[in-house]
Amino acid sequence: MSPEEIIQRRVARELRPGTLVNLGIGLPTGIARYIDPDLGILFQSENGIVGMGSRPPEGMEDEELTDAGGSFITAVPGAATVDSTLSFGLIRGGHLDVTVLGGLEVDEKGHLANWVVPGKMVPGMGGAMDLVACARRVIVAMQHTAKGRPKIVPTCTLPLTANRRVTLVVTDLAVIEPTEDGLVLRERAPRAAVEEIVAATSAKLIIPDDVPEMVFLD
Amino acid sequence: MSPEEIIQRRVARELRPGTLVNLGIGLPTGIARYIDPDLGILFQSENGIVGMGSRPPEGMEDEELTDAGGSFITAVPGAATVDSTLSFGLIRGGHLDVTVLGGLEVDEKGHLANWVVPGKMVPGMGGAMDLVACARRVIVAMQHTAKGRPKIVPTCTLPLTANRRVTLVVTDLAVIEPTEDGLVLRERAPRAAVEEIVAATSAKLIIPDDVPEMVFLD
């Protein structure tokens, strides 16, 4: 499994039947392919659809049916399209069960920074601040390190996306749960040793006696 | 002409082509019958319709098409139905040109009281507070006196509907315009003398040299 696939398949296990889920652009988008369609999980895209489907067949794209990245999508049976106010009403009103987003940094308080690198990358927060501040569960799906540098750090050096503790961090090395006491190492990726994870993490990790290996859906 | 007809026909003259108008339940509702349908005036009812029409034919009433008083209505061609949030968005966002409401009292500041008589009649304000606070123009359509007692008073004794100066007061005796300087007597009803109007008004009236008689549409 590639690092991306480890992350995507592990996050897929977190998504429960019948829930409403928002997958961020990029790595999180790929999670959808590991979801059993029979689970009745609905994907929301904040540009205004509940019940986003996969890519349309070549030649059948509709220029008025796209995801938040501007890519062509389809609508599943039972989908609903909504305007931006209701779309964010769903997000902000606690109707969105899970948002899965990429991360630049997560710190010991469970704070996430993922929208700006001052002086370098200023794309804007888009819907990320709403999603992180308001979704019921926030799952960060990211590589454990960037160019060898830990992304799980004592305190975020980049501007925060929200002052809220995220629910779970899933990387290619580990599953980490931010708690009131700090970051708890919950699972190891296949073939990742606890020592390796600790070495790749600059934040303090709380390490339970038992850190099982990740389990994936078939 | 009956007192009601004087009021209704005079208010009808205030409604301009192509505008959006909300007529309160009761006397104001009857104004619609004096409006030329070719003027393109749209009537809104705050329960959720823009483009309210007259009563439906007997036997063709729709229980899901009513006005704010719960009476059966029709929809004119080009009508739109809206939910309560957008209905009041139209009212509160300044999209409603005119509201015409009944009144219990109007005072020298142009303040209107029309929703409650403490201890006696506590129906609730319904949409009246929104309409009076937010419509671009507020026209009060009411009898000049109630059981011989003036309704245009120095200071409202009843609780106000809004702390906003209404645009115009049309009664069976007079047209009165609240201004920064006070209440200006603009017009007399047919056969009403200025002295008679002054006698029926406990508020101070500013009386211009010329107080013409009301003119009505044919």
Add this chain to the structure above:
Amino acid sequence: MKQAISPQQAAEMVPDGAVLMIGGFMGVGSPHRIIDALVAAGRKNLTVIANDTGKPDFGIGRLIRANAIAKVVASHIGTNPETQKGMIEGRIDVDLVPQGTLAERIRAGGYGLGGVLTRTGLNTIAAKGQRVIEIDGEDWLLATPLKAEFALIHCDRADFVGNLTYELTATNFNPVMATAGATVIAESREIVPVGLISPDNVNTPGVLVDYLIRREAHRVA
């Protein structure tokens, strides 16, 4: 796929003392079958957030007559003298809210807002106890969110996954209440298979809806 429950099952979910939002405007667009079931179940001490209390023994007026309601948050009770009587006799606590403010407060509850600023009611007795926020020299009233344990709504069409559409002036408070109830139960004039309501025509996405009320007995099967 949502579950289609009977009005009786819906009423059984609602405990005495529950906080309910009930859609409708003078009974137009109210969930009449659920209301009847609540009356039949003998519910007591309900708090009802609604535009009005219907008419005597009609719409929410059925619950008023049955003495099921201890508190009302509404914009208008003038069409139901029984509510006024209950208020005067101290049996029913009535909190009157301007209609537009009521709609925004429910929306704030459903949309996760901490409140909205409105000029409606400013410097009137309806502003009593409410906070005034000054912005650039202008005063605004702070209208706070309303939520409910149950939103009981009426709609025109529902599909099997709970997408809803509304009709004409029966729309009123129903869509906004569907966002603000912890449990949302929708009584629909008809229930249709998935796909019969186009995504563009959905007013309330099914994710907001928990239960549909099952159809009444049909003449054909």
Add this chain to the structure above:
Amino acid sequence: MKQAISPQQAAEMVPDGAVLMIGGFMGVGSPHRIIDALVAAGRKNLTVIANDTGKPDFGIGRLIRANAIAKVVASHIGTNPETQKGMIEGRIDVDLVPQGTLAERIRAGGYGLGGVLTRTGLNTIAAKGQRVIEIDGEDWLLATPLKAEFALIHCDRADFVGNLTYELTATNFNPVMATAGATVIAESREIVPVGLISPDNVNTPGVLVDYLIRREAHRVA
């Protein structure tokens, strides 16, 4: 009955330096013909309130490339490096607003609210300069209303009196912007006679719309 004007006439109404809202999400659901006409008319110093600035030379990106925009209020400019370049070079003033907050601020402008309270952005740099309101020990950010001189929107269908419907994800910010522009100009995929859009299917009542953009040349007459 609304007037159907050409994109050129629409562009002529908009003066240099005007404050515009422009619908669309990365160009999807943007009024492309009006945008092209603004570019052709050589407009300058515009302030544009929109979700994003499209892509290079696409959607609002056309106005960016034409140097027509001096200020942007948006949630995202990441898909248009030319906007980022203009910001870094000091040619374009960019005010970044979380997407949900942007939608609510526009709605507040259109619905006559003094603002809404949100938790999005609280204690982040996006909250800089904004007022924090405490309610029952909880902090909220005050999001203030946005209005525009012109709202330039896209829709799917318009009827002769300006009632509008939207399609799929081309809906996005268009309906809410239609409430918040002093002058609202709608570019519709088709314009149909009154009566072809049922009152229930109208998303934006015609009273909010000032002008329609006339149809493109037809192949039949």
